[in-house]
Amino acid sequence: MRSRPRLIDVARDAGVSPATVSRAVSQPELLAAATLALVQASARKLGYVPDGAAQALASGRTMTVAAVMPTLDSIIFAKALQSMQVALSAVGYQLLVASHEYSVGAEAEAVRLLLARGIDGLILVGAERPEATNTLLRQANVPVVLTWCPDGVNASVTVDNALAGRLAAEHLIRLGHRRIGMVCGHLLFNDRQRARLEGVRAALAEAGLDLPDWRISHQPMTISGGRNGCSALLECADRPTALIGGIDLFALGSIAEAQARGLCVPSDLSVVGIDDTEMASQVSPSLTSVHIPTAQIGEMAALTLLGRIRHAEPPADRLLPINLIVRRSSTVPPAADALQRSSET
Amino acid sequence: MRSRPRLIDVARDAGVSPATVSRAVSQPELLAAATLALVQASARKLGYVPDGAAQALASGRTMTVAAVMPTLDSIIFAKALQSMQVALSAVGYQLLVASHEYSVGAEAEAVRLLLARGIDGLILVGAERPEATNTLLRQANVPVVLTWCPDGVNASVTVDNALAGRLAAEHLIRLGHRRIGMVCGHLLFNDRQRARLEGVRAALAEAGLDLPDWRISHQPMTISGGRNGCSALLECADRPTALIGGIDLFALGSIAEAQARGLCVPSDLSVVGIDDTEMASQVSPSLTSVHIPTAQIGEMAALTLLGRIRHAEPPADRLLPINLIVRRSSTVPPAADALQRSSET
């Protein structure tokens, strides 16, 4: 029993040169129809499968791109990954994944390994990274597409995270809330959360409100994080009448925590999320949230990257629209608070 | 400005042979300490990064494994993927991902592409696939690890899905429920759901109960699927007093739907899930669910695969334990039903 047949075996069988077989595989349009059919018949007969490593070495193309995400098991990134994968596999590209758990060093290391292994393009999340990593990327001369945040150098597919925060805050302000808290992810190596927080802060400032540190709770990005954050914010004096979750998970956790404490959402506490994941519309009360087109980010990132790889398109930034989806978790502040507020003024 | 330095450049710079540089990279223990240091210095100086494609071609090892999942954006598979990735990257392996959206053909195609691209090992979900795919796998002679369901041929890291269904059902039976419905994913190319359903059916049968088709609602695997399934089951005459979700998402959707209809969970309707995802413990009421060690499946699958790749370990099956986590969403059936039930008897 022989090992896997190689290109030359097919060539021999079909009575053509290796070059012809190679063309049959990668540029069939160059061959006469008859020759092509002949080669394909031999290939099928022998069960020929081209060797990817050899193709990669000889052609310089690996037909593989990589995505380095903070984590793979977040609904958001998983969804983006899924749409990337679909877009890529549709044109024969493979997707390599890595995660860094919000560690700058881990990201740099992942990028290094990926570049060594050989990739045709790279998708990263966020714009914040040490200059060393950027240098590495530049030297490797590999097309890069950034997602969620632009950096002005690489191509990017983003949303305006500050606007997301702003939309959430403005909605609450418009409803009459004046004490608004925020449950927010750690800001280290997370420019998305930082931008959202700044958007909230800016909107509040414009309304003459402020967002003191003690009304911001930084939490790990899980539902429990949301619960704990809500818990912390509700326990301080002068408790907020509304909460913004830096991600839906926080908002969902906050609703759960508020309910567990016997508070009614939204009448006792309004909650607004950012992301608009599937859960948002399904929980009770349904969650008001800023819709972020996550899947579209993934797909567009993949397509943009393919454009850069295959047609050498120059870097370009695409900003996807976002919008507030008002549901049941937000309403006017409690009457007691309205009174208290007016007496304060 | 030169292009990336190659191995031979380092050899020249260090005044050694290419073979020595190669050893410095892949088998440093073979070199004299002094030589190694010399080579490493040159490599660092020149910024040498080995070419993965060339390494792969020359050595036959790609340092890459692939995972083909039904979808990447399910919490379950995303979590498994995450733990695989961590386990793999710890030993320098890269993870390639593909998804097939529960299409047999798509899986076969993904496997074909992956094998062509060159991988050292493969992780698949479930045991059900056409013989053609298995043949392909056998010919490629690549180590395979199955997850969630064993097939008796390949190595596997699994849980007893039938037992999961059984645990859920027995819990409800023990509480006194006699009309138990199930929201279940499509069974086509999904042996996990099939096994869970069979487990439920078997447990009911042993209790002298049956599970007529009209008490099973097959739904797409989303929360809305859960809502719709619940909706369908509640609308038939002789409505069930308890529902089992083939995945937590269904159970979660069922709770939402029941609540939206003004039913109280668990007093009007008990709901049990399978998977025990993070949401289960956080929703209100918290969800009784059969815990499946998803992350562990991923990690063990990766480790098992590595064992097969690096130490040529023979296929082995590992069955991970599961257990029912009782929370607030399940209780005894409504009193009215108990009466009605006894009058029926």
Place this chain on the structure above:
DNA sequence: CGCATTTATGAGAGCGCTTTCATTCATGCT
């Protein structure tokens, strides 16, 4: 009908690394 094109195929030199085999010393043993 002859020449300039175009189209289809072949020849062959790599792509950058690994790895066997051979070679050279240094070492241990009797």
Place this chain on the structure above:
DNA sequence: AGCATGAATGAAAGCGCTCTCATAAATGCG
């Protein structure tokens, strides 16, 4: 001291494919 061993390195033959260049055949045109 003399020989068998083992350790450290080098030489060189690929790994399986791609792609440029050259050639041969087919086509178009005046």
